[in-house]
Each structure stands twice: as structure tokens, then as C-alpha cells.
Amino acid sequence: GQNIDQPTEMTATEGAIVQINCTYQTSGFNGLFWYQQHAGEAPTFLSYNVLDGLEEKGRFSSFLSRSKGYSYLLLKELQMKDSASYLCAVRDSNYQLIWGAGTKLIIKP
Amino acid sequence: ETGVTQTPRHLVMGMTNKKSLKCEQHLGHNAMYWYKQSAKKPLELMFVYSLEERVENNSVPSRFSPECPNSSHLFLHLHTLQPEDSALYLCASSQDWTSGSYEQYFGPGTRLTVT
Numbered sequence: 001g002q003n004i005d006q007p008t009e010m011t012a013t014e015g016a017i018v019q020i021n022c023t024y025q026t027s028g029f030n031g032l033f034w035y036q037q038h039a040g041e042a043p044t045f046l047s048y049n050v051l052d053g054l055e056e057k058g059r060f061s062s063f064l065s066r067s068k069g070y071s072y073l074l075l076k077e078l079q080m081k082d083s084a085s086y087l088c089a090v091r092d093s094n095y096q097l098i099w100g101a102g103t104k105l106i107i108k109p
Numbered sequence: 110e111t112g113v114t115q116t117p118r119h120l121v122m123g124m125t126n127k128k129s130l131k132c133e134q135h136l137g138h139n140a141m142y143w144y145k146q147s148a149k150k151p152l153e154l155m156f157v158y159s160l161e162e163r164v165e166n167n168s169v170p171s172r173f174s175p176e177c178p179n180s181s182h183l184f185l186h187l188h189t190l191q192p193e194d195s196a197l198y199l200c201a202s203s204q205d206w207t208s209g210s211y212e213q214y215f216g217p218g219t220r221l222t223v224t
Contacts (some may be wrong), residue, residue, distance in 0.1 A: 033212060042215035042216055042218060045212040045213070045214070087152070095206060095208075096165065097154065098151075101149055101151045102149075
């Protein structure tokens with residue numbers, strides 16, 4: 001079956017760096033997405049990786065290794081507003097998005 | 110209005126009621142989606158429409174009935190629901206449903222409670 005694994009919850013300190021990991025086993029691969037979802041709000045798009053390597057976008061970076069079925073989202077200079085759930089999703093060979101359950105990130109002052 | 114809108118934002122219904130959820134996208138996208146989001150579970154794709162044609166139906170019970178009258182509007186008709194159907198129902202849209210890089214834009218969701 002298809003599976004996306006990510007930690008349920010992580011805690012980090014304001015101003016620090018945190019890395020959220022995502023491992024996947026899917027039938028085919030057509031790209032990996034990261035979304036941010038604040039409590040009670042809609043998920044919003046953060047990043048897309050289809051080739052191996054690091055994509056940097058401001059304080060957020062996303063890395064992909066297709067051979068290892070692995071990605072991570074790196075958040076730098078953490079701010080209190082970064083407290084949210086981070087969702088990893090993989091587009092499979094049928095172009096369906098397979099979603100992880102999300103990682104709840106708690107930022108402490 | 111911009112982006113993707115959903116109404117109502119909250120809905121409480123009994124198991125014998127019939128209600129409808131509405132979604133509208135103002136982005137000129139060709140694909141629209143219904144998802145179910147339950148606490149601590151992955152998003153579950155329910156239905157996909159591309160250019161008003163249903164292209165995916167992921168084994169959803171018949172008590173959920175989608176309707177897509179045009180490329181901007183999507184409905185989810187609900188009848189004889191069960192308490193386990195209580196969840197956040199999210200609507201999303203994207204430029205195209207088969208192109209790999211197109212991200213999905215989500216509406217704020219309808220929080221449904223079945224009593």
C-alpha cells in the first residue's frame with residue numbers, strides 16, 4: 001500500500017532551526033509537496049520538489065531524495081507564527097496526492 | 110471574493126437530514142476536489158472533477174453525492190449521514206489535475222458535526 005510517514009508533533013524554540021522529516025512509499029512519483037495548516041484554517045502551499053536536492057524559499061527550504069523516498073522541510077529563524085501543522089504529500093503515478101497525517105509544530109518563546 | 114470559498118463554515122445536522130456544502134473558486138482553475146479531514150488522520154480525497162467531469166471517486170459511500178454544474182462551483186450533497194462522518198470537509202482547486210507541479214488551493218472548510 002501507499003504510505004507517508006512524518007512525526008506527529010515537534011517542539012522548537014523561537015529563533016531556532018527545525019527540520020521536519022517525511023518518508024514515503026508510493027506507487028510511482030510525480031512530485032512532493034509541503035503545505036502549512038494553521039489550526040482551524042485551510043492548508044496553504046509551501047514548496048514543491050520533483051528533482052533531488054534542496055529548494056530554498058526564504059526562511060523555508062525543502063529537500064528531496066527520490067532514491068531514499070525521503071524529504072525534509074527546514075524552517076530557519078523560527079517565529080511564533082510558524083506554529084502550525086506541516087503536511088507532506090506525494091503525487092503518485094496516477095497523479096493522485098497521497099497525504100501524510102501532518103506534523104504539529106509547537107514554537108516556544 | 111478571491112481564492113476558494115466554502116459555505117457554510119459550520120454545520121450541525123441530524124442523521125436523517127439532507128444538507129449541501131458549497132464551494133466556489135475564483136482562480137480560473139480546471140480541477141476541483143473534495144477532501145475529508147479527520148483529527149490526526151491524513152487528508153482523504155473523496156472526489157475529483159476536471160472540466161466538470163468526475164474523474165475520481167475514491168470508494169466514497171453513496172450518502173455523499175457531488176455535483177459540479179460548472180468549472181467554478183462544486184457541491185457536496187449529504188443525506189442520512191453517520192456520526193463518524195463528522196469532520197472538516199475541504200474543497201480545493203488546481204489549474205489541472207494531472208500536471209505534476211500544480212499546487213492545490215484550499216478553501217477554509219466546513220466543520221460538519223452529525224448528531
